[in-house]
Amino acid sequence: MEYKPGVDVHGKPVAPADLPDGYAIEVPTSIDIAITADIARRFGxxxxxxxxxxxxxxxxxxxxxxxxxxxxxxxxxxxxxxxxLCAKTPH
Known part of the structure; x- marks a missing residue:
């Protein structure tokens, strides 16, 4: 069967996969990751x-x-x- 836009394999109409403009994701210039230790868990x-x-x-x-x-x-x-340090820290 040949591809036809806007229909499924049975010929029924389907919603387009394209999203409307305005949903662009801005990638941050930096990403911060907090490094923490679970002291309570470590000491019970x-x-x-x-x-x-x-x-x-x-x-x-x-x-x-x-x-x-x-x-x-x-x-x-x-x-x-x-x-x-990360390898020693229990998860």
Whole structure:
């Protein structure tokens, strides 16, 4: 069967797949990722809605092709340290 726009394989009309203009997504120039440690879970402390037991270690920012940790460019040693820290942290 040959392709025909606007109809399905049985010849019934279908809605077009094109979306109207105005739904463009703007990609941010930078993306921030909070690096946290669940201290309560690590030490077996019970939490509730008032206490989460989470500590922020820092922020990783991706700007174009550059990765920053707390505003400073990540170098090989810092990147390896961050990967090791994430591997140790229970998920």
């Amino acid at each position: 402390i019970a939490t509730n809605n008032l206490y989460r037991g989470e500590a922020q270690i820092g922020t990783v920012t991706v700007q174009g092709n550059q990765v920053l940790f707390n505003g400073k460019p990540m170098q090989s040693a810092a990147e390896a340290d961050l990967i090791a």
